[in-house]
Amino acid sequence: MNKIKINTEYIKLDQLLKFIGIVDSCGQAKQIILDGLVLVNSVIVIQRGKKIYPEYSIEFDGVIYFIEKE
Numbered sequence: 001m002n003k004i005k006i007n008t009e010y011i012k013l014d015q016l017l018k019f020i021g022i023v024d025s026c027g028q029a030k031q032i033i034l035d036g037l038v039l040v041n042s043v044i045v046i047q048r049g050k051k052i053y054p055e056y057s058i059e060f061d062g063v064i065y066f067i068e069k070e
Helices: 013-019 026-034
Strands: 002-006 038-040 057-060 063-069
Touching: 002 013, 013 026, 013 038, 013 057
Parallel strands: 002 063
Antiparallel strands: 038 057, 057 063
């Protein structure tokens, strides 16, 4: 499991995917989210603006990322 540290209260899902390098642009993030390829806390999420808080987990392509507060 990969740990990702954020220094804000939350981060939006599309911004997080770009921040951790899964995608190069928010447009790419939007597409993989709408395609149902991203799980938040083990649930498929299709809202690109979904707020991701510390202690949430994100999964993409079999890789899990755990969000922590910095």
